Structure formats: structure tokens, C-alpha cells
Amino acid sequence: xxxxxxxxxxxxxxxxxxxxxxxxxxxxxxxxxxxxxxxxxxxxxxxxxxxxxxxxxxxxxxxxxxxxxxxxxxxxxxxxxxxxxxxxxxxxxxxxxxxxxxxxxxxxxxxxxxxxxxxxxxxxxxxxxxxxxxxxxxxxxxxxxxxxxxxxxxxxxxxxxxxxxxxxxxxxxxxxxxxxxxxxxxxxxxxxxxxxxxxxxxxxxxxxxxxxxxxxxxxxxxxxxxxxxxxxxxxxxxxxxxxxxxxxxxxxxxxxxxxxxxxxxxxxxxxxxxxxxxxxxxxxxxxxxxxxxxxxxxxxxxxxxxxxxxxxxxxxxxxxxxxxxxxxxxxxxxxxxxxxxxxxxxxxxxxxxxxxxxxxxxxxxxxxxxxxxxxxxxxxxxxxxxxxxxxxxxxxxxxxxxxxxxxxxxxxxxxxxxxxxxxxxxxxxxxxxxxxxxxxxxxxxxxxxxxxxxxxxxxxxxxxxxxxxxxxxxxxxxxxxxxxxxxxxxxxxxxxxxxxxxxxxxxxxxxxxxxxxxxxxxxxxxxxxxxxxxxxxxxxxxxxxxxxxxxxxxxxxxxxxxxxxxxxxxxxxxxxxxxxxxxxxxxxxxxxxxxxxxxxxxxxxxxxxxxxxxxxxxxxxxxxxxxxxxxxxxxxxxxxxxxxxxxxxxxxxx
RNA sequence: GGGCCCGUAGCUCAGCCAGGAUAGAGCGCCGGCCUCCUAAGCCGGAUGUCGGGGGUUCAAAUCCCCCCGGGCCCGCCA
Numbered sequence: 001x002x003x004x005x006x007x008x009x010x011x012x013x014x015x016x017x018x019x020x021x022x023x024x025x026x027x028x029x030x031x032x033x034x035x036x037x038x039x040x041x042x043x044x045x046x047x048x049x050x051x052x053x054x055x056x057x058x059x060x061x062x063x064x065x066x067x068x069x070x071x072x073x074x075x076x077x078x079x080x081x082x083x084x085x086x087x088x089x090x091x092x093x094x095x096x097x098x099x100x101x102x103x104x105x106x107x108x109x110x111x112x113x114x115x116x117x118x119x120x121x122x123x124x125x126x127x128x129x130x131x132x133x134x135x136x137x138x139x140x141x142x143x144x145x146x147x148x149x150x151x152x153x154x155x156x157x158x159x160x161x162x163x164x165x166x167x168x169x170x171x172x173x174x175x176x177x178x179x180x181x182x183x184x185x186x187x188x189x190x191x192x193x194x195x196x197x198x199x200x201x202x203x204x205x206x207x208x209x210x211x212x213x214x215x216x217x218x219x220x221x222x223x224x225x226x227x228x229x230x231x232x233x234x235x236x237x238x239x240x241x242x243x244x245x246x247x248x249x250x251x252x253x254x255x256x257x258x259x260x261x262x263x264x265x266x267x268x269x270x271x272x273x274x275x276x277x278x279x280x281x282x283x284x285x286x287x288x289x290x291x292x293x294x295x296x297x298x299x300x301x302x303x304x305x306x307x308x309x310x311x312x313x314x315x316x317x318x319x320x321x322x323x324x325x326x327x328x329x330x331x332x333x334x335x336x337x338x339x340x341x342x343x344x345x346x347x348x349x350x351x352x353x354x355x356x357x358x359x360x361x362x363x364x365x366x367x368x369x370x371x372x373x374x375x376x377x378x379x380x381x382x383x384x385x386x387x388x389x390x391x392x393x394x395x396x397x398x399x400x401x402x403x404x405x406x407x408x409x410x411x412x413x414x415x416x417x418x419x420x421x422x423x424x425x426x427x428x429x430x431x432x433x434x435x436x437x438x439x440x441x442x443x444x445x446x447x448x449x450x451x452x453x454x455x456x457x458x459x460x461x462x463x464x465x466x467x468x469x470x471x472x473x474x475x476x477x478x479x480x481x482x483x484x485x486x487x488x489x490x491x492x493x494x495x496x497x498x499x500x501x502x503x504x505x506x507x508x509x510x511x512x513x514x515x516x517x518x519x520x521x522x523x524x525x526x527x528x529x530x531x532x533x534x535x536x537x538x539x540x541x542x543x544x545x546x547x548x549x550x551x552x553x554x555x556x557x558x559x560x561x562x563x564x565x566x567x568x569x570x571x572x573x574x575x576x577x578x579x580x581x582x583x584x585x586x587x588x589x590x591x592x593x594x595x596x597x598x599x600x601x602x603x604x605x606x607x608x609x610x611x612x613x614x615x616x617x618x619x620x621x622x623x624x625x626x627x628x629x630x631x632x633x634x635x636x637x638x639x640x641x642x643x644x645x646x647x648x649x650x651x652x653x654x
Numbered sequence: 655g656g657g658c659c660c661g662u663a664g665c666u667c668a669g670c671c672a673g674g675a676u677a678g679a680g681c682g683c684c685g686g687c688c689u690c691c692u693a694a695g696c697c698g699g700a701u702g703u704c705g706g707g708g709g710u711u712c713a714a715a716u717c718c719c720c721c722c723g724g725g726c727c728c729g730c731c732a
Contacts, residue, residue, distance in 0.1 A: 043672050050675085059674060061712075095675055141732075182731060355730055379657060380728080388730040395732050422726055424658065452659070453725070460725090485694070501694095512680095513667065517660060518725055529694070531666075531681045539694050547691055590671090598668050601679070612687095612696040632691095654694080 009125075009581035010111045014087060018056055018100060019045060025081035026067055040066055051572060054092075054099035061096050071096065104574065108565035108627070111578045115634045116557055122637050123580045125167050125588070132170045134406045135160050137418035138314070138321075139176040142303040143187045144210030146313050147461050147468035148521050149420070149454040154471075155510045156451055157418040158319040158647045159593050166645050167588055172410045173322045176402060179303040180327040181395060183213075185286035187306075188299040189278070190216030192285075193271045194264055196298060199305075204472065206309025209302060211257050214466035215265050218254045219272045220279060222247065253465045290331065290392050300328060313471050317503050318647065325405070327398060336393065336401040339437065343386055348436040352383040359383045360432050372444055373431045384429045396426050400433050407442050414445045421450040421516075449591065451515035457522050469523060471506075478502035481527050482535075491654075500649035501535050507647050508534030512597040533601055537643055538651050540604040544636040545652055547616055547629075555630050561623025569609045570631055576603050577634040584645070593646060600642040607635045 023038040041063070048057040064074040078098045079091045087110075089103040115122050137157025140150040157173070164171040178184070190212045191197075199208035225247045232240055258265040272278050289296040307324070314321065330336060343349055343358060350359045360381050363369055370377060386397045406415045419427060427448040434443035453460065461468040479495070479502040486493040509532055513519055529535055565574055579599070587596045610616075616632060619625035643650050 046674080048675075049677085053675075057675090062674080065712095097675065178732065353730070357730095376658065382728070385730055390730085392730090394730070399732095420726090421659070423732085425727055426732085450659095455725085482694095489692095489694080491692090509666090514660095517667085520666090522666090525666080525681090528681080532694095533680070535694055536680090539692080543692065543695080550691070594668065598679075601668095605679085608695060609697095611691075612693095615691070617691050653692080 008114055009585070010107075010114050011578040011582045013110070014102065014107065014578070015042075015045065015056065017085060017087060018082065021081050021085055022058065022078050025077050026063070026069070029077065030067055030069065032067070037067070048097070048099060053094065053097070054101040055575065056100040056102075058098040058100070059096070060093070060098055104565040104571055105562045107578065108562045108574050109560075111574055112557070112560065112562075112630050112634065115577065115630075115637060116555075120637060120641070122634075123166075123584045123641050125581065125585055127168060130168045130170060131164075131413045132411060133164050134172045134174060134410050134412045134415045135164070135418065136174045136176055136406060136415065138310075138319075139178065139419075140310065141178050141181075141183045141463070142306040142310070143183045143213040144306070144463045144466070144468075145204065145206035146310055146471045147454075147463065148471060148474060149461055149468075151317070151471040151474075151506070152451060152454050152510050152515075152519060153418055153420070154314060154317055154319045155507045155647065156449070156515060156593070158317075158507075159511060159645070160416060160418065160449065160591060161320075162645050162647050163587060163591070166641065167584065170410075172412070173320060174406060175321045175324050177303065177307060177324060177326045178395070179300055180286075180290050180331065180398070182282065182286055184299055184303055185282045185289065186217045186220070187213040188285050188289070188296075188302055189282050190268055191302045192298060193268055196302070197264070204309045204312065205305040206307075206313070207470070207472070208261070209306050209309075210463070211261050211466060212264060212268075214464060215254065215257045215261070215268050216272070217464045218250050218257065218466075219265075219268055220282070222250050222254070223273055223275075223278060225250070253467070257466050287390070287392060289328070292328065292331065300326075316475055316499065317471065317506075318500075318649065323409075325402065327402070330398050330402050330405065331393075333401065333405065335404050336398060339397065339401045339404070340386070340393075342437040343433075346436055346438075350383070352385060355389055356386045357383040358386065358433050358436050360429070360436070363432060363436060369435065373428070373435060374447075375428045375431070379425075379428060381425065381428055381432060384433050396429055396433070399426075399430055400437070403430065403434060403442060403446060404439065407445075412445075414447065415442070416447045416449050418449045418451070421452055424448065424450060449515075452518045454519045454521055457520055469521070474521075474523065474526065475499065475502050475506065477523070477527055478505055478529075481529060485529060497651065497654070500651060501538065501654065504538055504643075504648040505529060505532040505534035508532060508537065508597065511593040511646050512601075514592060514594050533597075534648055535654075537600060537604055537639060537648060538654060540607055541636060541639040541643065542651060542654050543611055544607060544632050544639065547632050548636060550617060551629060553633075555633050556626045557630065559622055560626045560630055561621070562627065564621070564624040564627050569606050569613065570628065573603070573606045573610060573631050573635070576606060577631070577638055580638045580641070584641075587645070596642060596645065600639060600646075603635060603638055603642075607632075 019038055019041050023034060023041045027034040027037045044059060044062055046057055048054055058078060060071060060075045064071040075093055075098060082088050082091050082100060087103055087106050088100055090101045092099050135157055138150055138154050140146055161171050161173050187209060199205045225243055229243050254265065275281060285296060285299065289299040348358050348363065350357055360383060364381060384396060385394060387393055403415060406412060417427065431443045431446055434446065456469060479498040482498040482501045483493055509526060512533065525531060565571055583596055583599045616628045619628060640650050
């Protein structure tokens with residue numbers, strides 16, 4: 001059996017071999033173009049639903065119909081051509097399916113030669129010119145701690161980063177700190193009323209200022225409603241009762257915040273109620289800060305404190321950021337000016353609702369542009385307003401400049417924005433705007449990696465109302481749960497290890513769910529580690545690792561008796577191990593984590609079957625023992641690399 | 655009103671893009687397994703109108719249309 005190169009994919013190799021062989025037969029018999037035939041066969045070949053039907057299967061009726069070859073002849077031809085392939089052990093036909101059974105002695109040798117050759121690089125593809133990618137993620141407003149919604153963003157973005165790193169791309173991670181805008185102005189307003197307080201000891205700054213932010217925002221809302229109640233006449237009874245209901249909810253929210261920071265809430269209540277127009281004050285802070293007036297630098301000051309807290313949380317999650325970009329710095333940069341100038345010169349420039357805007361109607365008439373910019377066919381995109389009537393810019397306008405900065409600073413081929421699905425429209429506007437201004441390459445290579453919302457059972461989260469479960473809280477509860485489990489088992493556990501298990505459980509919970517599905521996080525459920533497969537993966541790896549340690553990580557490759565590969569569960573395990581490089585390349589193509597997660601669980605399940613069913617180290621048949629050790633090594637490599645891509649901590653013991 | 659996404663076992667989810675052979679995991683439930691490589695494990699058992707209805711097809715969880723239910727978006731907010 002020939003050796004495969006270091007970045008080869010044994011599963012893909014075997015599949016191609018079969019496709020090649022059967023396609024040649026068909027092409028020769030029908031004098032058709034070989035490549036075209038291969039294309040078709042490749043899309044038809046499948047894995048049978050059950051192992052007893054073999055490893056690959058060809059649905060003869062479909063091939064027969066597509067190529068116009070009689071069914072009987074198709075079946076016979078396929079079987080005869082496949083007979084010549086050494087790697088094929090036998091072929092049969094059931095229900096017009098041509099089922100292919102591989103020679104596991106040979107397949108096994110092929111797979112383990114790959115794994116042995118590649119070692120810890122198994123699964124890593126080779127690229128002549130690796131891509132340069134920027135991943136912008138999290139970018140939560142610097143006004144409250146990360147809640148589990150931003151947690152989902154962090155985990156997904158971290159997965160993308162690790163995946164790209166694993167396959168050898170150059171990647172840069174960026175966090176866009178939105179310090180310009182209404183939200184930070186709310187916080188800064190409360191912050192200044194309270195005379196710029198420092199967080200009490202043992203209070204993380206993001207948690208503390210998050211409460212001040214929520215209190216300020218709730219109180220302003222309350223004073224607005226009270227004003228409306230006063231103004232409303234008695235003849236508007238339905239409206240009155242609706243306002244009263246809203247008010248009651250806000251008061252309840254406020255009393256929740258007050259439990260945590262009573263003095264601050266009282267003071268805010270007193271001062272804000274006294275204000276004639278508190279919202280005006282907030283707007284004033286926003287405008288002046290955006291104008292970079294140095295007297296308003298306290299906005300940046302308090303934002304930085306919150307960012308410190310967020311960075312600490314990310315550290316606990318083992319999620320990293322290479323560059324922190326401040327929106328106010330984007331304003332300072334010349335790029336925003338460049339964007340505005342280009343906009344004015346653009347044929348798409350116009351006025352919408354009386355203010356400067358980019359009109360997309362003409363662009364959207366071209367279906368081709370929609371396809372190139374990945375904009376859904378039926379999606380109507382309204383004009384993008386570039387400036388307020390006072391001449392200040394809007395978020396998306398600044399985001400055009402920021403996108404250019406990301407491309408330029410890293411000389412990126414591709415920029416990925418990990419942003420919740422709710423921003424799908426503004427992200428489409430962003431791409432259209434880039435295109436309209438002539439930044440075509442950037443427009444086509446800007447990817448909105450979207451994911452669905454995270455909710456709590458029966459309710460959604462809100463930063464403005466301090467209704468959220470923070471990543472810090474959840475991690476801490478999970479870690480203490482881990483410690484309890486370990487204690488029950490009589491095992492010593494360090495804080496650090498408990499955290500590693502906890503965050504891996506958290507990450508796996510998120511990554512095994514498709515990003516396109518709404519995620520409901522039930523904290524009680526998340527704490528039930530039994531229901532979580534993160535620790536299961538870690539545990540399975542530990543089992544394999546502890547066996548390998550006992551043989552000093554040495555597998556006697558030359559003594560392996562490959563003929564023993566036909567026995568289950570070793571057989572299926574080898575089959576699954578062969579797929580890892582294929583799974584990685586599919587993951588790279590789709591950027592979806594759940595397929596990899598499912599695959600790793602399968603490998604772990606099979607290995608646990610083997611582990612329980614038979615002794616490995618004490619196997620008396622030397623050739624079989626070494627085969628099982630090779631399997632153990634393969635499982636360890638696959639689990640380790642897989643967990644690394646998913647961002648789970650790889651532990652040596654637990 | 656228009657658009658995007660989701661609906662698969664009691665619960666959490668794979669499978670859908672490239673249609674095929676008895677629809678898969680995990681959790682939970684019931685019953686077993688530690689003088690033996692870490693029992694966060696393993697073995698056995700029960701569990702489904704693939705949201706509903708049409709259509710295309712030899713064949714539909716998968717493709718097309720309609721409907722129902724849930725989420726999100728349609729701002730001189732971000």
C-alpha cells in the first residue's frame with residue numbers, strides 16, 4: 001500500500017479512487033467526458049445508512065438513468081470495474097445498490113501510515129498560499145458585563161480563529177469597542193451624576209458599571225412615562241393603563257438593580273428626576289464626545305473600566321483578542337473622512353429624509369450584485385443614511401471606515417464579522433455601501449457570520465434592564481459544580497482545572513448547536529454536567545492518554561497486525577479516524593461547528609466501547625495489541641486536534 | 655404589511671445545501687456491570703403524524719408551493 005503525504009486525507013483518497021475507477025468505466029463505455037462523469041458519480045456516491053451494507057455505496061438506478069446505460073449493465077459494469085481495485089475487498093448488490101466493502105487490512109495500514117506520518121498534524125490541510133483573515137467578534141457595547149448572548153459570540157468567534165489557525169491561515173482577532181453612541185452616553189451620564197465612582201472591592205467593574213448603566217436607563221425611561229401620565233387626559237383610559245403597566249415593570253426592574261447598589265440608585269433617582277430633560281443631557285454627552293471634546297473624556301474613562309472587566313471574563317473563557325479598536329479612534333483616523341468624500345463623489349449619493357444617504361435601488365436591480373454580495377434575493381435594503389441632520393455620523397457609516405481599516409491593517413483577504421442575526425440588514429447595507437463606494441474587493445470578502453439569539457427560558461435578555469445571566473456567573477456556578485463532582489469521586493481538583501472543565505462544557509454546549517438556531521440556556525440544565533458532552537470529550541481523551549503514557553507514547557508500528565482490523569469496534573473506529581481530515585475541510589468550508597462536534601462525539605463513543613470491551617495493554621497478541629495502541633494514538637490525536645479547534649481545554653488527567 | 659431564520663423522540667440537538675435501503679445521538683426513565691488500562695464510563699430496554707397540507711419523483715425529513723406556530727429585522731439606535 002502506498003504512503004500518503006503529510007496533509008493527505010485517507011478517506012478522500014479512497015473515495016476518489018472508487019469514483020475514478022467507476023467513472024472511467026462509464027466514460028469508456030459511453031465515450032463521455034471523464035471529468036463530467038466523475039462529477040456526477042462523486043455527487044451520487046454515498047455512505048450506506050448501516051455498516052452492514054459496506055463502506056461506500058452507489059445507487060445504480062440513478063447512474064443508469066443519468067448516463068442512459070441499462071440498469072443491469074450498469075450494475076455489472078460497476079462491479080467488474082471495482083473488482084480490479086486492490087483496496088476493495090468485495091462488492092455486492094442489494095436493492096439495486098452496489099455496495100462496496102473495503103479491505104480493512106489495507107485501509108487500516110493506509111490510515112495509520114497517514115496518522116504516523118502526520119502525527120499531531122493529522123487533519124491539517126496544506127495550502128500553497130494560506131489566507132489572511134480578520135475575525136471581528138464579541139464587540140459588545142462597553143456598558144455592561146458579557147452575558148451568555150455575547151458568550152455565544154465569543155465562543156463562535158474563538159472557534160473560527162482556532163479553526164483558521166489549525167489549517168494554517170494567518171488570523172487576527174479584533175474587538176470593536178463602541179464607545180461612541182447612545183449606550184455609552186447613558187452610562188457616562190449616570191457615572192457623572194454619581195461623581196465618577198470606583199467599583200467597591202470585590203465588584204468587577206463591568207458588573208458594577210453595568211448596574212449603573214441599567215439604573216440610569218431605567219430611571220430615564222420611568223421619568224418619561226411619568227411625564228406622559230401627567231399629560232394624558234382621563235379620557236384616554238386604555239393608554240393610561242398601558243403606561244401604568246409599563247411603569248410597573250420598570251419599577252420592578254429598578255428594584256432588582258437597587259438590591260445590588262442601593263445608594264447609587266437612590267442618588268440617580270433623585271438627580272435624574274430633578275432634570276428637566278434627562279434624555280437631552282444624554283444626547284449632549286453623545287454629541288460632544290463624538291466631536292472629541294476633551295471635556296467629555298469621562299465617556300472613554302468609564303468605558304475603559306468596563307472593558308477591563310470584559311477582558312477579564314474573556315481571559316477566563318480562554319478567548320483572546322489581538323487588537324482592541326475604539327470607535328472614537330476610527331473617528332480620529334482619516335479613513336472616515338475618506339469614506340465621506342468617496343460617498344459624495346459616488347453616483348449613488350443622494351438625500352433621503354432630507355439627509356445625506358447612499359441609495360441602493362439601482363444597485364439592487366442587478367441580481368448579479370446581490371449574489372456576489374450574498375444578499376438574499378427578496379431582501380429590500382433601504383437607503384443608508386450617512387449623517388444626522390447636525391452633521392454627525394451614524395454607526396454604519398463609521399463601520400464602513402472600520403471595515404477598511406480591518407482590511408488594510410492586516411492586509412486581509414477576508415474579514416469576518418461575528419454578529420447576531422438581528423443585524424443582518426445593516427450588514428447587508430455595509431457591503432452594499434462598500435461596493436457603491438468602489439471598494440468592490442472588500443465588499444465581496446466581508447462575511448457576516450451570523451448566529452441566532454440566546455434566550456433564557458421564557459424570556460429574552462436585556463442589558464438595558466439588567467436582565468441577563470453573565471458569563472462570569474455561569475462559569476462560576478459550573479466550576480463549583482465540577483468541584484462537587486470531583487469531591488464526590490474523591491479526586492483533588494484545582495480552581496484552574498475546574499474552570500477548564502467548566503468553560504469546555506460551556507463551549508461545547510454552544511458549539512454543538514447550529515448557530516442558526518435560537519439557543520435557550522436553562523442554567524439548571526447547563527449545570528447538569530451529565531447532560532453536557534464537553535467533559536465527556538475531555539474524559540475520553542484522558543483515558544486514551546493515560547494508556548499511551550503507560551507505553552511512553554510509543555507505538556511499535558512495525559509490529560502491527562493489520563489483518564486484525566476487521567474486528568469491531570476497531571474496524572469502525574479506523575473508518576472514522578480516516579475521515580478526520582475530511583471533516584476538518586468540510587468544517588472549513590461551512591464554518592459551522594456542529595458537524596465537527598458530532599463527529600468527535602462519535603469517535604469518543606466508539607473508543608469508549610473498545611475501552612470497555614477489551615484490554616488494550618494486556619492484549620496477549622502482540623500484533624493486535626499494537627493495532628489497538630495505534631487506534632488509541634489515532635483517537636488521542638483526533639480528539640486533541642478536534643478539541644483544540646473547538647476551543648476546549650485538553651487535559652491530561654481529570 | 656414585507657423580509658430572514660427556526661419547527662425531527664418527554665427534553666437538548668445531528669441529519670436537509672449535493673433526494674435513496676428499517677430517521678440518529680445525548681439527557682431523562684427502567685434493569686444490569688468496578689478484585690481488571692480513570693464508572694464524567696459500558697451493556698440491555700421503552701420512546702417518533704420528521705409542525706400541517708399539496709406538488710415534483712421509481713423514491714421526500716431532505717427539492718417546490720401554500721398554511722400554522724415561534725424568534726428576529728424593516729430608526730437621523732447600535
